[in-house]
Amino acid sequence: MMEADAIAIETVTAAAVREAVPALARVLADCVANGASLGFMHWNTRADYERFWEGVAADVEAGRTVLFAARRDGEIVGTAQLHLIGKPNQPHRAEIAKVLVHSTARRQGLGETLMGAAEAAARAAGRTLLVLDTDADSAARRLYRRLGWTEVGTIPRFALMPDGADCASTFFYKALD
Ligand SMILES: CC(C)(COP(=O)(O)OP(=O)(O)OC[C@H]1O[C@@H](n2cnc3c(N)ncnc32)[C@H](O)[C@@H]1OP(=O)(O)O)[C@@H](O)C(=O)NCCC(=O)NCCS
Numbered sequence: 092m093m094e095a096d097a098i099a100i101e102t103v104t105a106a107a108v109r110e111a112v113p114a115l116a117r118v119l120a121d122c123v124a125n126g127a128s129l130g131f132m133h134w135n136t137r138a139d140y141e142r143f144w145e146g147v148a149a150d151v152e153a154g155r156t157v158l159f160a161a162r163r164d165g166e167i168v169g170t171a172q173l174h175l176i177g178k179p180n181q182p183h184r185a186e187i188a189k190v191l192v193h194s195t196a197r198r199q200g201l202g203e204t205l206m207g208a209a210e211a212a213a214r215a216a217g218r219t220l221l222v223l224d225t226d227a228d229s230a231a232r233r234l235y236r237r238l239g240w241t242e243v244g245t246i247p248r249f250a251l252m253p254d255g256a257d258c259a260s261t262f263f264y265k266a267l268d
Contacts, residue, residue, distance in 0.1 A: 112145060114160075126253060130143075157172065161196075187209050188223065221264065225260065227258075245262075
């Protein structure tokens with residue numbers, strides 16, 4: 092566990108992932124309520140978010156996903172995922188997904204620290220190529236550029252914002268040596 096002030100970043104184990112579901116759903120609900128395009132609309136409910144995290148929990152239990160949680164004073168306020176691609180012809184590749192920091196905990200370096208944890212886990216798993224995508228207008232795009240990711244391009248109208256507006260997505264990769 093890495094600690095800075097009262098913040099701790101942890102890898103959520105298969106044994107602990109189910110009990111983290113309600114807290115992870117709270118963080119996701121907060122991000123969607125604050126306008127982030129994360130696969131959900133404004134009308135989605137807490138039950139939808141919990142169902143999403145139950146699916147992630149199954150992936151963690153199956154060893155397909157490495158899940159990170161950032162806790163502030165013990166409470167989960169941020170998260171990120173590393174998806175270990177299972178295709179036989181892509182044993183070197185992984186994807187980073189759902190990098191989320193609660194609106195009350197942003198701009199304190201948590202996003203960067205979560206990305207660092209995901210990158211370290213990718214290296215430990217022998218993955219040398221990382222891919223991700225994000226809302227073209229999000230703070231995440233600046234963060235990924237700053238962290239040395241290469242921007243590949245932007246696809247207009249890729250998804251919808253929670254309020255139904257069009258959302259362009261920007262795709263990135265990072266090669267690890
Ligand atoms: C994107 C997101 C994860 C960033 O989380 P964060 O914890 O705020 O990230 P960081 O603090 O590491 O960096 C963000 C900014 O804070 C700044 N920052 C970091 N520490 C700081 C500090 N102590 N004081 C002031 N600013 C600081 C960074 O310079 C960075 O600025 P920039 O965006 O202008 O480059 C967060 O905004 C979020 O959850 N957004 C909604 C969900 C989303 O869109 N996720 C990505 C899609 S998968």
